[in-house]
Amino acid sequence: MLYHIDRPTSYIVVGNRLKGAKPLEVTFKDVTLSYDGKREILHHLNFTIPEGTLVSILGPSGCGKSTTLMMISGLLAPTSGKIFFGDQDVTKKDALARKVGMVFQNYALYPHLSVLENIEFPLKMAKVPKKDRKKKAIELAKLVHIDDQLDKKPGALSGGQQQRVAIARALAKEPSLLLLDEPLSNLDARLRIEMRQEIRRIQQETGVTTIFVTHDQDEALHISDHIMVLNQGQIQQFSSAETLYDNPSNLFVSQFIGEPVINTLDITDFDRELEGHVDAEILQRAKKVGIRPEALQDHDTGSETLTTIATKVKHSEKYGREKNALLDFHGKPLLTTEMRAEVADEQELPLYLQRHGFYLFDENGVRIFGGDQDA
Amino acid sequence: MKLKVAMVLRYVILILGAVIMLMPFLWMLSTSLKTQPETVKIPPIWIPKQLQFSNYVEAFKQAPFFQYFINSVIVTSITTIGQLFTSILAAFAFSRLNFYGKNFLFVIFLGTMMVPGEMLIIPNFVTLSQLHLVNTYGALIIPWLASFFTVFTLRQTFQSVPDQIYYAAKIDGASDWHYLWHVLVPISKSTITAVTVLQVIGSWNSFMWPLIVTNSENLRTLPVGLQAFTSDAGTNYAWLMAASTFVIIPMVILYIFLQKYIIAGISKTGLKG
Structure with a gap:
């Protein structure tokens, strides 16, 4: 695969460029x-x-x-x-x-x-x-x-x-x-x-x-x-x-980029939550699930919501303007940075899984669902 | 109180050490000013009744010391410069270049440091005589144009310079040759000064080798020239010590100015004195 990127149109040379330095590809x-x-x-x-x-x-x-x-x-x-x-x-x-x-x-x-x-x-x-x-x-x-x-x-x-x-x-x-x-x-x-x-x-x-x-x-x-x-x-x-x-x-990229790190689950951690929301053929191939911490909302966002999942609050904290919660989903930990309501530890909490920030990866780790399909 | 005792004790030991180290020098100075009978008196006297400055004049009349001095200067400067040049190149090769058999060669050279110098006198003499170099300046200079001790010391220093400096120099357009002389050598200044000083002292004081490979008077170096005061009839200590004082003056001056580097050189390598 050849990685080639066009020169961005937004690129501006400011100030007096040093003479003789011809930029090079x-x-x-x-x-x-x-x-x-x-x-x-x-x-x-x-x-x-x-x-x-x-x-x-x-x-x-x-x-x-x-x-x-x-x-x-x-x-x-x-x-x-x-x-x-x-x-x-x-x-x-x-x-x-x-x-x-x-x-x-x-x-x-x-x-x-x-x-x-x-x-x-x-x-x-x-x-x-x-x-x-x-x-x-x-x-x-x-x-x-x-x-x-x-x-x-x-x-x-x-x-x-x-x-x-x-x-x-x-x-x-x-x-x-x-x-x-x-x-x-x-x-x-x-x-x-x-x-x-x-x-x-x-x-x-x-x-x-x-x-x-x-x-x-x-x-x-x-x-x-x-x-x-x-x-x-x-x-x-x-x-x-x-x-x-x-x-x-x-x-790898999804895990390497992003702070806090993306939540990674196995496809087998889900029961039937994804059925009907993701193409059956894709679900068949999917191996890993990536969920950005901001893709777990505690309120319904309408068409942005892919599905809901049932979780239990293990611990919630406030960092500056961010409110985080560590949740339990079928025995696996999930982190969200989008808590609005006050929650108590051990409380049952349904979460709205957003389309934006939700990915499926196949057995080679290649993204097969989520994001722009052509990107 | 306890601290004071420790302090006093420390100084007593230091003073004792200094006295022991200085004793030969003081004896040399005092003897150089004695009359002939005074030099052999027992118990020795430290301050002569009358200072015999004439000993210095007499000593110089006994042998062509000016010629010896010139010889010493020639031999010391050429061996020092030559040895430094070859050692810097070799140390660079061992520390930076990759070539076939580098480590093997290094170990072999390291092995030569284990051989006592005295053992090399005869083979070196034989080699030189076969080259018809005995009794020439060549005999005094050529065997000392390379020293693995110096190579080893410099290599250690060169290796402590980070790779990035070398890469930076490369990127900046410096060849290996430029990097060596314009970056590495200036960075390693203190080690280079130390090995230079050690070499100058060693070469200036060297006695055995010049004694063996030269027999004409006009090739003698100062330490060898001091023999002039020893004859079958015995040794004239007063004149010998007067001449000796003259011989060591350049080294004493060198030491006073560069003692910092000499000590650094010894402590850095843990070798040679």
Whole structure:
């Protein structure tokens, strides 16, 4: 399956784009990586990242997302398959020749060089004259708001400041592609939110195609135009954040995206509640049931309601403006975030199962009911 | 009160240690200013009746010390620079590059560190004489242009530099060569200084090897040159110590300025002194 996404029409380049940085489209054609010839780390990856977009690669640790990034950068060569930048085949080119910018999880700044020298380093390697590279470095330092720290060594900076320097350095040689490998995971919560907005801003100001690797769905959902969900070396789904949530293509995606996590039940946990509401042929094939916590309402919603189920309240709590209840359904736990009425523990409670947020998956985990059928 | 006793005890031990360490130096200094009869007096005297500064002048007249000094400087600087260069390259290869037989080679080299230096004197001498290098600068320099101790120490340091720094340099357009000299070496400055200092001291003080492979006077290094004061008729300790003082001055200066690195070098590797 080839994952291809059109360039979003809503994409706007704001501010003065850095000259010379032509955004680039990245294409993987049947890229496979195995370390010892047997164990495959990545299986036949096919995708296109549209030029000028910010794409997140999201997945649990060990899913191959950083490895994918390493292959895009040229630090790692695929075992088979081809990688294209635009229409140019770069499979055989190393990191030096691919001219991408990259930010590492631990920033990987040169500890013996000052902030200014760090940003200048790629320009020095490209033999840019001294005067020009200083001018360029200062310009970049201003872009990432670090121009007041130019003479300091990285060791004297905070995590967020180091991050900014790393981004400026990655942008210094005007890459057509900016790669970010879990750039926020070493920052504290508040700073992480600030920096992800910063990355978004910088990406939009420069217009550079950006690929952002993360294991944090929240980060991916907030920052990206598109998200590629990766698990066990395979692309699970590559689409917008909204589509990922509303139309997960399989059980893994439905469980990985969403907070609190989707309720997952076996089809055998239901008696006859679904009969007549879901096509008999689909029910026959269904193996697993996914129900978003907000798809369990305690009141009738008319045509939005698929069916009702009988549950018993085990425990209910109020978190800020959210009222949650943990329920028992045929001996299995269900979580809802949509409680309106006050309920007592152990109380019998009929729930209205909503069409939106209810999915059935077949034995391979593929979604066969719920969401937009064509998505 | 208890604390005070512990403090006093600690200082007493430290002072005792310092005195023991300094004793030979003090004896050297004092002897260099004695008259000949005073040097052999028992019990030894520490402060000569009259300071014989003329010993220094006399000592210099006994042998071409300026030539020896030049030889020592040449040998020490070339071996140090050469050894540092080869070791940095080898340490980089062992820490970063992948090549066939890397680990095997490393273990073999590590094994050579277990062989006592004295055992290598004869085979090395034989090799050099077959190459017709005995009694040349080559004999003093070539065997010391590589040191696995230095390779090993640098490799440990190079390995402690995160992979990401290497990848970042690659992404930034640096070749391996550039990464080595513009990133890795500056980052490893303190270890490199430490091994340099150890090498300079070792090379400057080296006695046995230069003694064996040279016999013409104009190739002697300072430590070997000190033999000039020992003859069949005995040793003139006053002159010997005057010359010795002169020999160790550069090392003392080096030590005063770089003691931080020397200690770091020893504590980092737990090897060699």
